[in-house]
Amino acid sequence: MKKLSARRRHPLAALVVLxxxxxxxxxxxxxxxxxxxxxxxETAQSLAIDEGKKLFAVGCASCHGTKGQGSSDGPSLVxxxxxxxDFQVGTGRMPAATSQGxxxxxxxxxxxxxxxxxxxxxxxxxxxxxxxxxxxxxxxxGADIAxxxxxxxxxxxxxxxxxxxxxxxxxxxxAPTLEGVAPKHIYEAMQTGPQNMPSFPDTTLTEQxxxxxxxxxxxxxxxxxxxxxxxxxxxxxxxxxxxFAWIFGLGALIAVAVWVAARTAKAKKS
Amino acid sequence: xxxxxxxxxxxRGKAPAGERVADWADGRLGIYSLAKANMRKIFPDHxxxxxxxxxxxxxxxxxxxxxxxTLFFHPSMNExxxxxxxxxxxxxxxxxxxNSTMHISFxxxxxxxxxxxxxxxxxxxxxxxxxxxxxxxxxxAFRKPREINWLFGFLLFVLGMFTGxxxxxxxxxxxxxxxxxxxxxxxxxxxxxxxxxxxxxxxxEFPGHDFVARFYSIHILLLPGIMLGLVVGHLILVxxxxxxxxxxxxxxxxxxxxxxxxxxxxxxxxxxxxxxxxTIAAIAALAQINPVWVFGPYRPDQxxxxxxxxxxxxxxxxxxxxxxxxxxNIWGHTLVLGVFIPLVLFGVVLAxxxxxxxxxxxxxxxxxxxxxxxRPRNAPTRTALGVAWVTMYMITLVGGxxxxxxxxxxxxxxxxxxxxxxxxxxxxxxxxxLTKRICLGLQRRxxxxxxxxxxxxxxxxxxxxxxxxxxxxxxxxxxFTLTAHExxxxxxxxxxxxxxxxxxxxxxxxxxxxxxxxxYFGEDQQIPKPTVEEYKEITSGHGHx
Numbered sequence: 172m173k174k175l176s177a178r179r180r181h182p183l184a185a186l187v188v189l190x191x192x193x194x195x196x197x198x199x200x201x202x203x204x205x206x207x208x209x210x211x212x213e214t215a216q217s218l219a220i221d222e223g224k225k226l227f228a229v230g231c232a233s234c235h236g237t238k239g240q241g242s243s244d245g246p247s248l249v250x251x252x253x254x255x256x257d258f259q260v261g262t263g264r265m266p267a268a269t270s271q272g273x274x275x276x277x278x279x280x281x282x283x284x285x286x287x288x289x290x291x292x293x294x295x296x297x298x299x300x301x302x303x304x305x306x307x308x309x310x311x312x313g314a315d316i317a318x319x320x321x322x323x324x325x326x327x328x329x330x331x332x333x334x335x336x337x338x339x340x341x342x343x344x345x346a347p348t349l350e351g352v353a354p355k356h357i358y359e360a361m362q363t364g365p366q367n368m369p370s371f372p373d374t375t376l377t378e379q380x381x382x383x384x385x386x387x388x389x390x391x392x393x394x395x396x397x398x399x400x401x402x403x404x405x406x407x408x409x410x411x412x413x414x415f416a417w418i419f420g421l422g423a424l425i426a427v428a429v430w431v432a433a434r435t436a437k438a439k440k441s
Numbered sequence: 442x443x444x445x446x447x448x449x450x451x452x453r454g455k456a457p458a459g460e461r462v463a464d465w466a467d468g469r470l471g472i473y474s475l476a477k478a479n480m481r482k483i484f485p486d487h488x489x490x491x492x493x494x495x496x497x498x499x500x501x502x503x504x505x506x507x508x509x510x511t512l513f514f515h516p517s518m519n520e521x522x523x524x525x526x527x528x529x530x531x532x533x534x535x536x537x538x539x540n541s542t543m544h545i546s547f548x549x550x551x552x553x554x555x556x557x558x559x560x561x562x563x564x565x566x567x568x569x570x571x572x573x574x575x576x577x578x579x580x581x582a583f584r585k586p587r588e589i590n591w592l593f594g595f596l597l598f599v600l601g602m603f604t605g606x607x608x609x610x611x612x613x614x615x616x617x618x619x620x621x622x623x624x625x626x627x628x629x630x631x632x633x634x635x636x637x638x639x640x641x642x643x644x645x646e647f648p649g650h651d652f653v654a655r656f657y658s659i660h661i662l663l664l665p666g667i668m669l670g671l672v673v674g675h676l677i678l679v680x681x682x683x684x685x686x687x688x689x690x691x692x693x694x695x696x697x698x699x700x701x702x703x704x705x706x707x708x709x710x711x712x713x714x715x716x717x718x719x720t721i722a723a724i725a726a727l728a729q730i731n732p733v734w735v736f737g738p739y740r741p742d743q744x745x746x747x748x749x750x751x752x753x754x755x756x757x758x759x760x761x762x763x764x765x766x767x768x769x770n771i772w773g774h775t776l777v778l779g780v781f782i783p784l785v786l787f788g789v790v791l792a793x794x795x796x797x798x799x800x801x802x803x804x805x806x807x808x809x810x811x812x813x814x815x816r817p818r819n820a821p822t823r824t825a826l827g828v829a830w831v832t833m834y835m836i837t838l839v840g841g842x843x844x845x846x847x848x849x850x851x852x853x854x855x856x857x858x859x860x861x862x863x864x865x866x867x868x869x870x871x872x873x874x875l876t877k878r879i880c881l882g883l884q885r886r887x888x889x890x891x892x893x894x895x896x897x898x899x900x901x902x903x904x905x906x907x908x909x910x911x912x913x914x915x916x917x918x919x920x921f922t923l924t925a926h927e928x929x930x931x932x933x934x935x936x937x938x939x940x941x942x943x944x945x946x947x948x949x950x951x952x953x954x955x956x957x958x959x960x961y962f963g964e965d966q967q968i969p970k971p972t973v974e975e976y977k978e979i980t981s982g983h984g985h986x
Contacts, residue, residue, distance in 0.1 A: 273853065315532075316528060316529050316531075317523075317528075317529060317530055317531050317532045317533050318532075320529050320530065320533070320737060321533060321737075324615060324737050324740075324743045324745070325740075325742065325743050328615070328743065328744065328745040328746070329744055329745065329746055330746055331746070332745050332746050332747045333615055333616070333735055333736045333737055333745040334732075334735040334736075336747070337848060338746035338747050338844055338848060339746070339843070339844035339845070339847035339848045339854045340854070341853075341854060341855060342853045342854070342855050343847070343851070343852065343853035343854075343856075345847070345848050346746070387529060390528065390529045391529060391735065397527060397528070398729070398732065398734075398735070399546070399547075399553055399729075400546075400553055400557060400728075400729030400730070400732060401557075401725075401726060401727045401728045401729045402727055402728040402729060403729055403732075404728060404729065406732075406735065407747060407845055408616060408747055408748070408749055409616075409731075409749045409750060409751050409752065409755070410747075410749050410752075410755070410841075410842040410845050411845075412564065412730050412731070412751070412752075413564060413751060413752025413755065414752075415724075415728060416561060416564035416565050416568055416752065417568050417752070419724060419728075420561060420564065420565040420568065420720075420721070420724055421495070421565055421568040421569060421572065423720050423724070424495050424565065424569070424716075424717055424720055424721075425488070425492070425495075425572075427713070427716045427717070427720060428488045428489075428491040428492065428494075428495065428713070429488040431488075431491065431709055431712070431713050431716070432486055432487060432488035432490075432491060433488070435486050435700065435705075
């Protein structure tokens, strides 16, 4: 202890303490921080990051900046996480044709899933964010469909309608239909809140809640879906029903009326 | 064999069985003379005269299917847990009303089909009434002596709207509950009385526990009862006034040319009922309507986008949607103009329709009976006003579905709303001008046809090389039909002095009337009918055209 005490007035002592403190907090952070990256295969991971970086430089950097820092044409991607990349690129929204327009529409995905994973790994390396969910997370096993329906009507129907058919937002923006959207992408959308959608992190909608909602959507839009009554007319409610009633209902009846009126019993000339 | 029997019974001096039954009934009901007088009642033939029948039959279908639905529906807001066969709602808490609607839809034999027939025929009933009313309007069938019947029909339309609305609200699903909430908002926007009416209607704060039961008695008893009475009155008046007919040779204001009720119209109308029922049943079997299981049970804390009422309330929805959210505060009281003005407009738009016959008869000053229909082109101002009204109505409907136009045509909902705001005012004006121009154009064409005959499309070359188109003169019948309408003179303000030479006070209403009358019938507002002299002058000259 004497040695230490003797050197405490040393001109470099402050620096040493500072370094020790930094090393200590850094070490503690490394030990306790949420493990955002799969630790398993370090070399494979860094390889994926490198590949992703190359893909990013070619396909994304023109709008999002060479280091994903963002520009006037695209937001910063630091901290958006792998889930956001997987959603945006996986649903074909990214790469967008233009940064103009009300909203980037979903289209055919340009990249393969392997490339998307590499891009996601690179973006995730820029800053911690939500991971791509596993099948255990978005799978419908152990989900409560009815509870999911209730959560959907409470949290999602305002924009997507109760049937998940989508709806209009202001100035040409819209909530897209949820028909045929992969469960993984729905999970990621809830987690990351793409475009105009608010995000629903696990503190708002727990993992189980998300699972329930996905199970509900699956229940109302799958091969086994029970939706009796005939043609859905787009599932858009009274507007399409009204149009149908006017055009096909009243239209058919007027056609019948014309037909009946044209068939007049001819007065017998006697 | 039966002829043998008949012959035998006749030999014994006994009337045939049918006659005996008829005698028995007549001895007790005394309907023979009544039936004799009315069985041969004549109805003219035109497809547009059957629009009212579509309404009548769909109304009957609604009553029949509605009775079936009451057997299974529980008009109660008690909370129950769902245990029916629709999996995605199992275990959810819902009102008994919603639960029983789910039960009807999934577990009652034929329940869903009957529900869908009921709902589709309701939409078609209202659409039919709308078109029927337009037919009556544009042909001037509302003129004396039919003004009261116009009002009966108008009341049927308005009551139909509210009967439809209360029925739409009964399942207590998320969509209809939103509509009821909308209604509550409209009621609350009424100054002073709004809160009281809302508290009274819902038995306290919205949604309370009463509205389904109350709407139920309004929907199945009160309104249909009144409507049934009005329908009967409407039909009695049609019988009493006799049906109107289009102008034509042999058709006068004092006769009806057509077919007798029995047997021709009985067969036609009877057959038409089944055709209507069949068409509606086919539609109900093919196309889904109001899938309450998709909407889920109503909860005031939930709401869905794309929430619209059935089409007949769509114009109310539109009025609300495009109205700016104005709000004023007067002496500490908030007046929600954003909702109250649409509510007032809702009444004004409908009242304009109800009062039009009276307004027109005041303008024309015509107190005669009219049984011959106008062709819309021959009443250009009326037709133009009607089209303007329909245009305004349609524009509010566009406003009511603004979100769907936005998503399906990739437009901005804000632009649509602004379009509707502007065209709510401009659209009717454009429609008025265009319609009037078209009517006058058609009148000119009629005149041309009368004077110069029909264009045959046959081109003839004259000896000196000139090409002419051969015009074929119209038949006497066609000439009559095209010139049968009468044209009003614009009303003039009476003389400025009375019979004693004293300056007369001219009432402001008289001046107004003359002014409007001028706009209706003044110069350039109608094309003068070809006169006999004109016709003779043109047709006498040979090779004139």
